[in-house]
Amino acid sequence: MLGSMVLPAQRALVPLDSVLGLLDLLLDETADEQSAVAPLAESLDGAELAGVLWRTRRVRAAVARWRRRDQELSALLSSARELAELRDLDALLDRLVARAHDLVGTDVTYLSEFDQETDELRVRSTLGTFAPEFRRLRVPPGKGLAGKVVSTRSPQWTTNYDHYLDAPHDAEIDEAVRAEGLVSLLGVPLVAGDRVLGVLFAANRDEHAFTPEEIALLSAFADHAAVVLQTVHLLAQARASAEAARAANEDLARTMAARERASAVHQDLTSAVLRGGTAHEVARTLAGSLGRSVEIFDRDLAPLASARTDASGESVTAHVRAAVERSRTTGRCVFLDPSDDGAAVVVAVVAAETLLGAILVGYGDLALGSVERRTIERAAQIVALLALKREAVAEAEERVRGELISDILLGDGAHREELMLRARARGVRLESLRMVVAVLVPRDRRRAAVQALGTWRPGLLAGEHAGCVVVLTDAADPDSAATEVRECVGAPVLVVADAPVAAWGELGARFEPLRQCAELLHDLGIQDTAVNAAAYQPYLALFGARREGIVAFTEAVLGPMLRWDRDHSTDLVQTLRVYVDSHCSPARAARALNVHINTVSQRLDRITMLLGPAWREPEPFFRVTVAVRMHALATGL
Template sequence: MTARTFLDLLYEQAPREEFERLVVDAEQRGDPAAARLREMLPRALHVRDTLERQRKREAQLSALYETANDLTAIRDLNQILRAIVRRARQLLGTDIAYLGLNVESEGAAYIRVTEGSVSDAFANLRLPLGTGLLGLVAQTGQPYATPDYHADDRFEHRPYIDEAVADESIRAILGVPMTVSGRVIGALLAANRTPRPFPAEEVQLLSSFAAHAAIALENARLFEQVMQTNKRLREHSAAVEMAADVHDKLTGVLLRGGDSNDVAGVLSEALDAKVEVCEPDDPQIPAESVHEARATGHAVQLTGGQWIAAATAGGDHLATLLVNGRPGLDLAEQRTLERGAMVTALLRMVLRAVAEAEDRVRADLLDDLLAEPPADPALLRVRALRHGVRVDEPMVLAVVDVGDADRTRAQREA
């Protein structure tokens, strides 16, 4: 009967007061079993407390498993940081939870994310490794807990750290390390605004969660790296495709005997900007920038969202390509502009060669027209007609002294 009654209380998960009341009631009734009940009470309470701890542990492990499971599904780095502190606060039922990450190059830990915090100074705190509770955990890789941080002289207190902690009204803090492959990457902390101890099971619970969280955080970081790498590969692939397309179009301009305006059209479409082909001495382009473009063979950025590339051949400056309305050209786009400048130079060289050949033919025709005795009149008449000259009509001969000017350009202008 007595054992069954205690079993009933254990089955009902009754509070400790119910066990004490059962014994007191038996003693007041003068129950002969009261002495035996009093004797069995400590054992019954021990069993009750053991079962309660076991149930609490099972609930904590279940929550830990669900939490760790949820973290594995998150890929965004910022989202997983927020999820970690939110779940840590829920697991321990504290007022605040926060997470700090180490920056090894600076020898410090930064608070990256908080849950339940109201102070900007605290949320943006930077702690040199070894200082405060967070800095000590981040440096040693060991868990630390204090029921009242401000009164605990185990930690290296610094005024600005203590002021930030006081600004948040924090008293009790539990901090555990976050490690990946034996390397401490930061610390996870839970805190209360009133003094309280953190029993061993809570330290173990938060430590277990931090271990899962560190792996999930590292996986998210690696996933983000993979995504960034894939993005760069896609961008590179798109740049290669654009370069190939521009190359084909510029080659087409050469093969069909196009001119500089055709090159400008291809580049304008590829760069999504207005591209002009300017003469070498165009006053709208700074001379020093042209000199740099000629010297380096690369595109040069001007002010006002402009770029230039020099079209040169054999040391001769034949033209300058000017891009308007593009403050930023990436490396692939700069190479595209430079390739366009090379094609422009080639077209200008071809036109120059054609013009020089024409000039030689015209010079020979002029010599024959002025020769004495005259050449074959019938053949001379046919040759002249090819150049729009009618030898049977009156003609005027003009002689111009160009001095030191560019003879080829003067002939072309004439």
């Protein structure tokens, strides 16, 4: 600069050392100004020295600004490189705030992220704060200095926030600012494209007038930060999209594999139905597909079929029964443990509103997704079809056998050959049938009784006829036949058998007396026994099948004695029956009754008093004998 000065000719030139010292002063910010300018005083007057000093100061200030700009630019570039390497959003926000704090040197630096859905600003990262409420601060749209930055997308600042009037205040924001002790604030937007990502703040706890250099520096840093932040957001979205695509591909692969398994299972199950398969085939097919144990139960939840792949399984507990009832109303699978898709699952086998059974699938590693659950539900439908088919076949067979029995019992012999052929088609040789057995069971149990009797012994016919279940068999002993039929059907049931006939054509004539005998016993209250009809033929001959006649006869003959027993709590009727069975021997009766013979004699005297002295005459005695036997039959004595 001195080279441009015009000096008078008579004046001495400034020494070179003084000029060099002045130049060193311009380059060295730490050099002492007075020491560098002092040598010039010998060559310059006061005005000239003042001018040199003023210009030197301006050059030193400019050089200082250039150096500071260079340092800030280096810091910006370094920050940009460092931030560009971060991929975690929270770590990036914390680093952004830390770098901004170092650049501007304010007391507090924080970053608020813009919520695109609510238009709110949420404080995400802070440095220099101490109030915990400030870290949870949310700024409503359009409120405070932050709202002004978002709406204008330009830097906004204030020397004293309490006096800031360019945007409406919010009580919660003002309280948080006061709690943190902030006074002067500078906010710059983080903008990427047409989106505001957030606002970066620098704040002091005293009044401070932010310089254009500070505003420009923080704005430049915010521009770099916005680009990095947007990149991280995009990378996060790309990663999320890639993860979603990978998960979707895995789900698709699992779904396709499950569908292929389900398709194979459906094909096998359909084939099982078409070829007349059983529930065991369904269980094996389903267990092989799912890698789990499969239990199939009938309508009473009794085991019907099983395919085990492990050593343990669920039993039909109250918990399982409750699950079956829930599945019955929906037709869908019910998990025994709803929180675990690897748990056992139950599905009811239903047709309309009728429960036909249930399928219990045990625990396993393969998760039961929607496809697997649908496969189990399809298996339940297949089991229902098999059950309905089985019942339809059984019902048709039972109807055919019932019609055949009716034709045999009601036939006139004109269609003998036809009946024999029809019986032979059922696996029965009609010429070997010699005995009729009548079974009185309630209407709702007749079908089950017929089904049970179908397995009693080969070569028989069982079916419904004339309101009861009829069995035509080749048995020879009526007592053992009646007992076996009762055991096969299950108590309580009344079974009456008769002696074998010489030829099967005589079976029809035996049936009606057999049925009458059964009805007579039923009317007398005997509903659970197996008897030989021959023992009751005399009573049928006397009274037929009318219970009223038996009761009236018994009352007419034994009435006084029955009333005496009721009024005096005695047992004269029992004594009379034992006396009759003992061939009218008082001694034998006493032994049978386990009492003294005098006691029997006294009781017989009482009976004579009640029935009259002629009761031992042949005709009255016959009536008394029949009456006491009928009374014993009716009372089960």
